[in-house]
Amino acid sequence: MQYYSTNKSVPEVSLKLAVTKGLADDKGLFMPERINQLPASFFETIEQLSFQEISFEVAKAFFGEDIPEADLKALVFDTLQFDCPIVPVHDNIYSLELFHGPTLAFKDVGGRFMARLLGYFLKGNKEHVNVLVATSGDTGSAVANGFLGVPGIDVYVLYPKGLVSEIQEKQFTTLGQNITSLEIDGTFDDCQRLVKSAFMDETLKSKLTLTSANSINVARFLPQAFYYFNAYARLKEKGLQDELVVAVPSGNFGNLTAGLFAQKMGLPIKRFIAANNENDIVYQYLQTGEYKPRPSVATIANAMDVGDPSNFARILDLFDNSHEAICSVMKGFRYSDAEIREVLLKVYTEKNYLLDPHGACAYKALAKDLGEGEVGVFLETAHPAKFTETVEQIIGKGNVPLPEKLAEFMKGEKLSVELSTSFDDFQKFLLETAK
Template sequence: MKYYSTNGKALDATLEEAVVRGLASDKGLYMPRQIKPLPQSFYDEIETFSFPEIAYKVADAFFGEDVPAETLKQIVYDTLNFDVPAVKVKDNIYSLELFHGPTLAFKDVGGRFMARLLGYFIRKEGKKQVNVLVATSGDTGSAVANGFLGVEGIHVYVLYPKGKVSEIQEKQFTTLGRNITAVEVDGTFDDCQALVKNAFMDKELNEHMQLTSANSINVARFLPQAFYYFYAYAQMKKIGKADNLVVCVPSGNFGNITAGLFGKRMGLPVKRFIAANNRNDIFYQYLKTGEYCPRPSVATIANAMDVGDPSNFARVLDLYEGSHDAIASEISGETYTDEQIRETVQKVYEETGYLLDPHGACGYRALAEELKEGEVGLFLETAHPAKFLQTVESIIGVEVKIPEKLQAFMKGTKQSVPMSKDFAAFKAYLMKQ
């Protein structure tokens, strides 16, 4: 399979080149030349397959031409050693719980898959060290860092905005050591993302060290996120709730919803998607006006969605050939303030006993407000509520039990490299490595 750049000025790349480079030479994002529909027979019996079996069928459509079947199967099965259950919250609204992996966030799927795929390419080619740069607004850093921890030939630099991720999130990638370095940037997530992008475009830096990205700009990070949309459909079909399925995705950098849109192109029977935003409502405004106007991000209690210029918007535009009408016909948008998010967490907890995290609360509320008669709603619960402990406890007034996996991270000692948002300083630091 060949991969092309959304900017259309770079040569096509192989899967290996796309994964190792991360970003195309013209600063565009890689897209597969084909999105292969899966046969109807697969959908007819999808509810009889396990999560890894479903994921392997999807992975094969994207990666099967470039990775031997047994290797790809092993990568998929190693990645998905945890469940992603669809849980009823209320009436026709279900939560797809994506927080049962090692770092209790949806990014465990993409992070673990990419680590294994990149490790395979490094071993295959006998490459020297590859350096992974990843910007995080919360959960990406921990998922990628833990996915790559101890992988030979790879060093990971996690860039995160100082004081803008929760303490538990921070501990999950600053306490690991070994081949993981946390870089604490005095700025916003957008500043971290800009540092990563500028590093890829710097000729001198790229001659000094082999760089790649593990943000959702990397095809090996975002495409595997399609796996759980198919598995969610299988679970809903098993309970007779798959007709007129509406999927709501709490959206920040837009890799997650883009993976779902790829699934729809492959024939996955999702009626429509909702992108739920916090106050960083750039996509919501685009849907309303047809104009994309990025702006500096605003800090909210749903911090993983605090993105003012979502990278993957370029992929959404490309997928729909730039047509605002086509995008708006399959995706609607909602946007919520911190006050509305708090209100939703409290109300749902009081009425149902189900505890939402701030991001899932945006997803739940959008469904509650948008679902039409005869539709079933599924929202992505992207991280465990305990990752936002102080926020959630202050809303519901009840102590939240911290899962053992998180408790283990909390015992570690924070180690980070302080960094300004100035690219020259970041480049100088990397040139010394």
């Protein structure tokens, strides 16, 4: 399988090059040259398969031409050492809980899979790779823990100072070893800009091998399609797979893009709902047909605080830049912090289900839009304990249990380096420290 750039001004590359480069030389995002359809027989018996077995079949459609089947199966099964259950919340609304991995966030699958895949490609090579990742919260912890201790790879996590929760911060700043955390005095958009600029910098490119572990990397976002197939299978077990609507809390749009890929592969999802916080750039696009990035603003759903979502370029490419085609499969909603607080408290009080701020945003949009006869799934992307301070302010102190995994992270010592938003400072740091 070859991969082309969304900007379409450079030659196609192999999967290995797409993964190790992260970003195309023309600043575009890599896309597979085609999206393979899964056979009807797969969907006829999908409910009989486990999450791991489903994911392996999907992975073969993505990566089977480039990785021997036995090796790919080992990669998938090693990545998915946990489950993602469907939990009933209200009438015909279900939560797909994606927070049962090592860092209690949905990005564990993509982060761990990419680490294993990159390690697979580097096996036996003397090449050293430096992974750059910008995070607004959960990406940093998922990638850092996925790559922790992987030979031949160093990870640099850039995060906005004071704009991630303490627990999120502890999950990647306390690890040490091959993980370096850079506390940037700016926003997530500044962190993302620094990472993208590094990939384009000729001085860095001549001295270092750089790649990204953000969802701009195909090995990070494509495996997130696994979730959607598993959700369909678990609903089919209950006879509820028809008229399926999926709501996704959306920041950088990697997760929703993976869902659209799943739909293109034949997964019968009726429509997607993109749930935005006050950073509503894609919501505005869906209303007007005009894409107008702007600086992000801080909200209580901080992982969605993105003012220029990278993966929207992939969505435009998937649908040939057709606003009409995109709107035919996707609806948008946006909510203020006050509205997110209100629904989080309401669901906790009335349904005895504890949402995190991002899941609350998706639940509210789904409850608003779901029609008669439809079944809705919203993605609960992180454990509410990752936002303990915010959630306890809403529902009352002492009501958010702290899982043992998170408690262990909180005991660690913060190890991070403070940097400005200047690319010159970032370049200098990498030249002095990276291999």
